[in-house]
Amino acid sequence: MSKPRAWRSPEKIRKCRPRPVTDAPFEIPDSKVGQLDALLHGTGVLELVDVELAGRPGPKGLPVRSVLVGLLLSLHYHRSASLADVCRVLLDELRAPARGWLGIPDPGSLDAHGRHAFTRCVYRSFDRLTTALDPFRCDRRRRLPADEAMLAASAWEDTDAERVRRRALLQEISDRLVLITVRLAHRRGLFKGWLGDIGVDTTPVPAWHHEPSEHRGLASVEITAGWHYCGGSDEGIFGHSATLLVAASRRHPAGHPQAGKRVSQHPQLVLGLVLDSPGKRIGPNAIHALTALASFGFPTGILASDRAYTDQVSKHFAQPARRLGYQLVLDYKRENRGIQGTHEGALLVDGSLACPAMPTALAQATLDLSDKAVRGIDDDTLLREQIAAREPYYLRLK
Numbered sequence: 001m002s003k004p005r006a007w008r009s010p011e012k013i014r015k016c017r018p019r020p021v022t023d024a025p026f027e028i029p030d031s032k033v034g035q036l037d038a039l040l041h042g043t044g045v046l047e048l049v050d051v052e053l054a055g056r057p058g059p060k061g062l063p064v065r066s067v068l069v070g071l072l073l074s075l076h077y078h079r080s081a082s083l084a085d086v087c088r089v090l091l092d093e094l095r096a097p098a099r100g101w102l103g104i105p106d107p108g109s110l111d112a113h114g115r116h117a118f119t120r121c122v123y124r125s126f127d128r129l130t131t132a133l134d135p136f137r138c139d140r141r142r143r144l145p146a147d148e149a150m151l152a153a154s155a156w157e158d159t160d161a162e163r164v165r166r167r168a169l170l171q172e173i174s175d176r177l178v179l180i181t182v183r184l185a186h187r188r189g190l191f192k193g194w195l196g197d198i199g200v201d202t203t204p205v206p207a208w209h210h211e212p213s214e215h216r217g218l219a220s221v222e223i224t225a226g227w228h229y230c231g232g233s234d235e236g237i238f239g240h241s242a243t244l245l246v247a248a249s250r251r252h253p254a255g256h257p258q259a260g261k262r263v264s265q266h267p268q269l270v271l272g273l274v275l276d277s278p279g280k281r282i283g284p285n286a287i288h289a290l291t292a293l294a295s296f297g298f299p300t301g302i303l304a305s306d307r308a309y310t311d312q313v314s315k316h317f318a319q320p321a322r323r324l325g326y327q328l329v330l331d332y333k334r335e336n337r338g339i340q341g342t343h344e345g346a347l348l349v350d351g352s353l354a355c356p357a358m359p360t361a362l363a364q365a366t367l368d369l370s371d372k373a374v375r376g377i378d379d380d381t382l383l384r385e386q387i388a389a390r391e392p393y394y395l396r397l398k
Contacts, residue, residue, distance in 0.1 A: 026093050028073060033098040036072040040065065042183075043176040048169065052132040061125030062118075066090065066102040070122070083126060087119045133170055135163040140221060146212065149219030156224055156277075171274065175292045178273045185267055186296055191247070193264035196299035198271065198326070199248040200286045202308050204228035205275065207239040228278040231307060243285040245272035245293065248304060282308055283317030290324055300325030307331050310351075318351075328352075337374070338367035346395060358393040362386055 040046065049064050070086040073093075078085050090099075091107045099106065110118065131137055136155030138144065144152070155163055185191060209221040220238070227236035247268050272289025286309065303326035309317050310330045321328060330351045332340075339349055346353045349363045365386040366374060377384050 026077075027095055028077065028089070028093045028098070030095055030098045032076070033069065033073065033094065033101065036076070037065075037069050037101065039180060040068055040072065043180045045173050045176050048173060048176075049129060049132075052169070053128065056128065056132065058128070059124060061121045061123075061128060063103055064125055064129055066104065067122055067125045067129075069102060083123055084119075087122050090122070091115065091118060133166060133173075135166040135170075138223065143210075143213075143218040143221055144223070146217050146219050149212075149223045153223045171288070174273060174275070175289075178270060179292065182269060182271055182293075182296065185269060186298075191266045191298065194247060194266040194298070195250065195264065196301035196326075197248040197250060198290070198301070198303050199246045200243065200289075200303060200305045200309065201246075202228075202241050202243050202282055202285075204230065204237040204278070205240045205242050206237055211238040224277050226278040239278075240275050241278040241280075241282075243272070243274040243276070243282070243289060244270055245286070245289045247271055248302070250302070283312035286317060287320045287324075290321065290326070294324065302327050302329050304329040305331070307333065310336075334368060334370060337369065338364040349390065353395045354390065355393045355395065358390065362390050362393070365390075 045068075046065055053060075053064070067086065070090045071081060073089050074080050074082070074085045077089070077093075090102070090104050091110075094102070094104060096106070098104075105114075105118065107115070136152050138148070138152040156167065207220065207222040207225045209225075211225075211227075212219045222239070225239050227238055228241050229236045247266055249264055249266065249268065271293050274285035274289055276285055286305070290303075303321055305328070307330075310332055312318070318328060318330075328351055332350065337350060339347055340351070341348045342356075343353060345356060347356050347358060347363060348354075349358065350366060354363070365383060369383075373380065373383070377387065
C-alpha cells in the first residue's frame, strides 16, 4: 500500500495498531450509495411519502429521499439511526457524485454557520415526515405529564378513521422496507428448496429514553413504550416489542452435502416485522406479517413459536395461521401437554387434531413431562418412538 500524503502519521499508526488512524475523513463508495438508493426506490415507500407530504405548508428542507438514504448509510456503516450521525454522513463521508445525486452541498463551501443550517434542513425534513405520519402529534422533546401522555398514547389505540389510516400507513411502510430484501432474494432463487418453515418470536426493543417516573408524575418520551418481560424473567425491559418472522430450517437427519445439518441452503432472513407496545396484539401482529408474506407464493410449512403464542386466544393466532396453511409447533406448559380437549369428536393432542382411536399411551406420552425431557427428545428413544407412532392418527388437511 502506497503512503498517502502528509495526513498519515507513523507515530499514530504504531500506537493504534492493528487499525491505522488517519486524519483523512472516511469516504463511502458511490456504489454503496447507489445500491441503497435503488433499494429504497424499489420499496415504493417514497411514493407513499410524497402523497402524504403533498400540499403541506412550510419549508420543505432536504428531500426526504436524501434523509432516508443517509439513515440507511448511517445504519450500515455506523450502526446508528441518530440524525446527528446522518448529518455527518451526508456532509463529510460522501463523494462528489453521490452528493450530486442526493442534492447535498459541497462541505468545502460551508462555514460553521452553513453546516448548522444544513443540519437544520435535515432535522426539518425528518420532522416534516414524522408530523405527516404520526397518528397523534405531541411534543417528543420533553417528558409529558402522565395524564397528557396517557391521552396521546390512547390515540394510538382508538378507532378514529384518520388515526387508523395513519397507523395502517406506518405499518405498510414498515412492511415494504422489510420485504424488499425478501423480494430480491426470492427473485435470485435463494429460497429454492425452502420448505416454508418459519419461526415467530416477540423480542424486546429497548427504548433510548428513561421509563416513566411515578414520583415526579412524568411519562417517558416514548409514550407508547412499556415493559417487556421475556419468558422466565421477572425483570422487565422498557421499550417496545418487535414481532419477527424468520425463515427457519429443519435439521437433516444425516446432514446435507451442501447445507450441513440443515435441509436447505436458503438465507435465514427476517420475513416480517411488526413493532408494537409490549403485551398488545401479539397474535394478530404475527398473522399480519404472515399475511403480508402470502403474496410471494412461498410454500407453507411449520410455524414454530414460543409460549407467548401458545397462550393466545385461538381466533387471534392458531385459527388464522392454520387457514394460511401452516402447521403449528407450540410450546406448552407441563400441565397442558397430552390430551387437551376435543373438537367435534376429534382429540386435541399437543395442539394437533387426532383420531379418537389413538391409544391413550401415545396421546398421553408427554403428560407431566418436564420441559427438559420434552426438549431433549433426541436423547430419549422411547419418547421419540411414541411421538413417531402418533403420526398415522393425526387428521389430514383436504
